[in-house]
Amino acid sequence: TPSVTRTVHTQRIRAMSTDTKETRTETKPDDPETQPNLDLPAEEPLGKLTADDENDVVSDASATETDISLSPSQSEQNPEEDGRNSLDDQSPLTELQSQPLPPPPPPLPPPVTETRVSESLGEEESSDLVMEQQSQNPNAPEPNPRARKRRRRKRFFTEVNSNPAFSRNRRTSVGKEVDSEALIAMSVGFPVNSLTEEEIEANVVSIIGGKDQANYIVVRNHIIALWRSNVSNWLTRDHALESIRAEHKNLVDTAYNFLLEHGYINFGLAPVIKEAKLRSFDGVEPPNVVVVGAGLAGLVAARQLLSMGFRVLVLEGRDRPGGRVKTRKMKGGDGVEAMADVGGSVLTGINGNPLGVLARQLGLPLHKVRDICPLYLPSGELVDVGIDSKIEASFNKLLDRVCKLRQSMIEENKSVDVPLGEALETFRLVYGVAEDQQERMLLDWHLANLEYANATLLGNLSMAYWDQDDPYEMGGDHCFIPGGNEIFVHALAENLPIFYGNTVESIRYGSNGVLVYTGDKEFHCDMALCTVPLGVLKKGAIEFHPELPQKKNEAIQRLGYGLLNKVAMLFPHNFWGEEIDTFGRLTEDSNTRGEFFLFYSYSSVSGGPLLVALVAGDAAEKFETLSPTDSVKRVLQILRGIYHPKGIVVPDPVQALCSRWGQDKFSYGSYSYVAVGSSGDDYDILAESVGDGRVFFAGEATNRQYPATMHGAFLSGMREAANILRVARRRISSSASNPNQTCIDKEEEPEKEEEAMKEEEEEEEEEEDSCLEQLFETPDLSFGNFSVLFTPNSDEPESMSLLRVRIQMEEKLESGVWLYGLVTRKQAFELSELDGDELRIEYLREKLGLIPVERKSLSQEGESMISSLKAARLNRQIFD
Numbered sequence: 001t002p003s004v005t006r007t008v009h010t011q012r013i014r015a016m017s018t019d020t021k022e023t024r025t026e027t028k029p030d031d032p033e034t035q036p037n038l039d040l041p042a043e044e045p046l047g048k049l050t051a052d053d054e055n056d057v058v059s060d061a062s063a064t065e066t067d068i069s070l071s072p073s074q075s076e077q078n079p080e081e082d083g084r085n086s087l088d089d090q091s092p093l094t095e096l097q098s099q100p101l102p103p104p105p106p107p108l109p110p111p112v113t114e115t116r117v118s119e120s121l122g123e124e125e126s127s128d129l130v131m132e133q134q135s136q137n138p139n140a141p142e143p144n145p146r147a148r149k150r151r152r153r154k155r156f157f158t159e160v161n162s163n164p165a166f167s168r169n170r171r172t173s174v175g176k177e178v179d180s181e182a183l184i185a186m187s188v189g190f191p192v193n194s195l196t197e198e199e200i201e202a203n204v205v206s207i208i209g210g211k212d213q214a215n216y217i218v219v220r221n222h223i224i225a226l227w228r229s230n231v232s233n234w235l236t237r238d239h240a241l242e243s244i245r246a247e248h249k250n251l252v253d254t255a256y257n258f259l260l261e262h263g264y265i266n267f268g269l270a271p272v273i274k275e276a277k278l279r280s281f282d283g284v285e286p287p288n289v290v291v292v293g294a295g296l297a298g299l300v301a302a303r304q305l306l307s308m309g310f311r312v313l314v315l316e317g318r319d320r321p322g323g324r325v326k327t328r329k330m331k332g333g334d335g336v337e338a339m340a341d342v343g344g345s346v347l348t349g350i351n352g353n354p355l356g357v358l359a360r361q362l363g364l365p366l367h368k369v370r371d372i373c374p375l376y377l378p379s380g381e382l383v384d385v386g387i388d389s390k391i392e393a394s395f396n397k398l399l400d401r402v403c404k405l406r407q408s409m410i411e412e413n414k415s416v417d418v419p420l421g422e423a424l425e426t427f428r429l430v431y432g433v434a435e436d437q438q439e440r441m442l443l444d445w446h447l448a449n450l451e452y453a454n455a456t457l458l459g460n461l462s463m464a465y466w467d468q469d470d471p472y473e474m475g476g477d478h479c480f481i482p483g484g485n486e487i488f489v490h491a492l493a494e495n496l497p498i499f500y501g502n503t504v505e506s507i508r509y510g511s512n513g514v515l516v517y518t519g520d521k522e523f524h525c526d527m528a529l530c531t532v533p534l535g536v537l538k539k540g541a542i543e544f545h546p547e548l549p550q551k552k553n554e555a556i557q558r559l560g561y562g563l564l565n566k567v568a569m570l571f572p573h574n575f576w577g578e579e580i581d582t583f584g585r586l587t588e589d590s591n592t593r594g595e596f597f598l599f600y601s602y603s604s605v606s607g608g609p610l611l612v613a614l615v616a617g618d619a620a621e622k623f624e625t626l627s628p629t630d631s632v633k634r635v636l637q638i639l640r641g642i643y644h645p646k647g648i649v650v651p652d653p654v655q656a657l658c659s660r661w662g663q664d665k666f667s668y669g670s671y672s673y674v675a676v677g678s679s680g681d682d683y684d685i686l687a688e689s690v691g692d693g694r695v696f697f698a699g700e701a702t703n704r705q706y707p708a709t710m711h712g713a714f715l716s717g718m719r720e721a722a723n724i725l726r727v728a729r730r731r732i733s734s735s736a737s738n739p740n741q742t743c744i745d746k747e748e749e750p751e752k753e754e755e756a757m758k759e760e761e762e763e764e765e766e767e768e769d770s771c772l773e774q775l776f777e778t779p780d781l782s783f784g785n786f787s788v789l790f791t792p793n794s795d796e797p798e799s800m801s802l803l804r805v806r807i808q809m810e811e812k813l814e815s816g817v818w819l820y821g822l823v824t825r826k827q828a829f830e831l832s833e834l835d836g837d838e839l840r841i842e843y844l845r846e847k848l849g850l851i852p853v854e855r856k857s858l859s860q861e862g863e864s865m866i867s868s869l870k871a872a873r874l875n876r877q878i879f880d
Helices: 164-188 197-201 211-228 237-241 246-261 271-275 296-308 354-362 385-411 420-431 437-454 486-493 534-539 550-558 618-623 628-646 681-687 710-735 739-748 750-775 825-832 837-846 860-874
Strands: 048-051 288-292 311-316 327-331 337-341 478-480 498-500 506-510 513-518 521-525 527-530 543-545 565-570 582-585 595-601 610-615 655-658 695-697 781-783 786-790 800-809 812-824 876-878
Touching: 164 211, 211 237, 211 246, 237 246, 288 296, 288 513, 288 521, 296 311, 296 486, 296 710, 311 521, 311 860, 327 565, 327 655, 337 565, 337 610, 354 486, 354 710, 385 420, 385 437, 420 437, 437 595, 506 527, 513 527, 527 710, 534 550, 550 681, 565 628, 595 618, 595 628, 610 618, 628 655, 681 710, 695 710, 750 860, 781 825, 786 825, 800 825, 800 837, 800 860, 812 825, 812 860, 825 837
Parallel strands: 048 655, 288 311, 288 527, 311 498, 506 543, 521 876, 527 695
Antiparallel strands: 327 337, 506 513, 513 521, 565 610, 565 655, 582 595, 595 610, 781 786, 786 800, 800 812
């Protein structure tokens, strides 16, 4: 793998963390109960200090990807020849204390495979399409002569002109277009010339490796690229077919259906996409699903399931959505305020990132995280550039030596695993790296950065598999979202039936469905999706009956779940400068190397002079035992040590927040990592459903390719929505009546069957109306002819409410007709304050764009809301 550059380490937005992990260029640069206004000594007023109220700052998890790769840096200086071994020696060191290594997991298909002419297309006159692209791996073996042979590409896209010269030019153009589309699909996670496991399971082609597969891949890539060119529109099947020959319509249908149902196209928050509904259960009672957790994975899955036609209810223990993605508003005197991401913060790689799609749909500007990160000595002086370059290069070579050791163990079939930290320290001692104080401080900074990337001590990381997800990292810039990631969260949560304050305690599952228990409430559903963090599963906070399979329980315990904390400080003004987004500081004590080792400036995106200090490794755990007051004093001491020698006054912050993710009972940590004895296989095991498709699992710790990232959580929610749809269809199909008998009945007695169905529908409608009438007997808010039912257990202004209004109509003068709609809690109170029902109706239509409808015309979100209200009101209620 390529060596670490002097730019920021590819920042992994660890699902819970908030900043980018950095590798730096040249001088480069949460949560228990809130405790406002802590008493501080009068001589040291620090402004408002709070420990973030839920302990749910998932540390700065938007950490940059550990692109700290394992080959030597180009800029490294040769070590002094003092008789020691050289880091450039090729022989790996193997005498390390080790423990049994988990069986090597079967390799996943890499996102970029060696592209070559497909051997399965037969003779050139029979091939419809041959994709010929250069391998992107510079070390790839030379292709064999047959693979190098250029084959004729038959016309796949519609020809416009039959002139030979024009056709030649067009074929060249089409070839470039196909290659370009393949790169776009590749950025989304699709291999260039093979199928994903999901596609194979979906049987997108009848023969793996055949001509249809090659053609399907081009069609698939074309559809992805077509939608990605305008993510605010709904891509129709007909539009996808426009540029493809009619004879390949079946491939378009297959690819379109797969991409649509698995959330690769037509997803997100654009108005036309939010309003679209798929007809997944025509003529069949749609299954109901309880989603446990309203973090990114849960929100995405719930929204996708609703669009598919499922009835959905979300249970969330917190009083807000977002989970480990959280934005806090900070403010002080003189109008100074800022939005602080105390959880997931950085979009780590914008190419192919679904969060980048959401940003485009919402019209949000992106701020590229600049890769200048100055490093400061404890004295406040800048680190010498020469020494900095030397140690960074040595650090990269140490990682390179570890990589070679790992490779040699694999080649010699040695089933052992050792802690990454132990291997690095052994090589450091053997090769005499960083022996003077300043060099050691610099090396410790890089090691702290690596602990930040993985949310744990290096001694906990598996040397064999700690970086198993590196080949899949998203490309492109790492970016901040102005205003914070709560913009995504609130947009995703809008109109979803979420029950806040409902902590799930147990889940029972069996052949007849699932029961989800929250205190004294019981929710019955066809299927449940568990999206709680790995830390909650490790604690056993949710009981499963029957118990989870042994294989899954063992994977839960093997995988690591780490901690990263931070201090967010709002200052009266920016004293550190507008030209940088990050800076670091060194410490003389290796045991505290992760204590406030990296600072992030959010001034350019938060709305105010906001500075965030990160706490990683061992320091992150000790940090949670300190008071917020002491923590902020320590940060200020460090900042003043850097800036006072320069004549810059560091003021007290007007407000400060300290995260406590390890104490947060809804997360018990920040994000996952591959611990010693674990492997990437454990992520896959966590993702497996149990109970023959009754309970499913999503979240960053179920995503092998993108663990510990916000986009990993997002993609896992999409994945499980598709899996739930597949199982629901299978279950409906297997329980259907004999189709032949049904046909005979319809042919012999069509009128009787139609009458029976009509009577059954009328009975169901009467039962529904009766239940709804009972619900509105005790409304939460009533004014004029309006009455409102709020989302239970939530005081959030943006939580959804079911509104009912009685409208007098000429044909029903006596009783009028009841109409329904969904509004937020805040909007309901605004309506109640208006004078008269006529003004309220006008306000609904003109200001809110809402036209109340009859019960039978209520949207799927409305139906889910009614089901949720019945479940809450009746305490033990089965969905309709």
